[in-house]
Amino acid sequence: MIQVGLMGGTFDPIHYGHLLAAESAREACGLDEVWFIPSSTPPLKPNAPYAEPQERLEMVYRAIDFQPYFRAMDIELERGGVSYTADTVRELKDLYPGRAFSIIVGADRINDLPQWHQIRELSELATFIALERPGVIMNDKDLPDFLRGKVRRCEMPQIGISSTLIRERRSQGRSIRFLTPDKVYQFIRRNGLYES
Template sequence: MQVGIMGGTFDPIHIGHMVAAETAREAGGLDEVWFIPSAMPPLKNGEPSASGEQRLEMVYRAVDFQPYFRAMDIELERGGVSYSIDTVRELQALYPGRAFTYIIGADRLNDLGSWRRVEELAELVSFIGLERPGHLIDAASLPSFISGKLRIVQMPQLDVSSTDIRGRRAAGRSIRFLVPDKVYSFIIRNHLYET
């Protein structure tokens, strides 16, 4: 079974994440995509705005009834800083016989060479890099052990981000249709991202 891994804070998960996962699934011939909210992301400053439980619940709501998507709490259960190599090692132990592909947006792909134990990670997984608005993929600058296992995929150009969504909520602006409906109702009901 070919499994795509979508890691991130998902603070909140939004339609861009969903389109990215579906684009990667289709282009990479993946059987499933597993969404894994991080406990503490190593490459971002500050704590997520929503709790781990709230972010996981939003992911569960987003993937509900999507036959190829799953929400996984592996990094939240482990706690601490969420390093991809630790997650992949744990997934391989829990789910032998699956081949894993890391799905990475262009904004994170260019710093992939600085990830913890990335050479070891590249021995264990392949990568799908998704082009995003305003972020050019510079595959030539990546080490050969990464670029040799990287497939770059064009995705529909949706300029939506979790940062923008949180800013809209803080300013009292609508986020309807930027997040899946069940995520929208959860955010509204729990007053997430308000000032």
């Protein structure tokens, strides 16, 4: 069975923190591949993404083109609307038999799992990889029984980069070089993304 990690998010823009998280999960949990899935409209973020869907997908392609274990998937962008992980995993299971899926999330999101859309069914379709961060308490003992055995912990080096930081620096006219891969940096500059 091919082991695939799924990294969802707006990737608005993708940056080195995303890549480090994916590589940490791949190495620690023995994943064969990590698939990056830009979301159309994420259910837990009140504001729509700043960049257009195809721009965010293009930035993902540019960020991962050097890594044979990484792959970009446009499944949620093609579907449109609110992106629920359960719908995506169900569709991926149909499209790609012979693969076992793990959803890669930050440890801070693990305690929110019981509130996820169709979480019981999702837990039957996939496992979860929790990336631990200093100062974040992940208490999986408080999770419902059906989730408790479905979460694997994984350490990752700390890196203080976020998409919000990149957008803020860009809007202030400050440099974002070395916060994201150079091909993404060049794409952002060439297309005037995140300028005030």
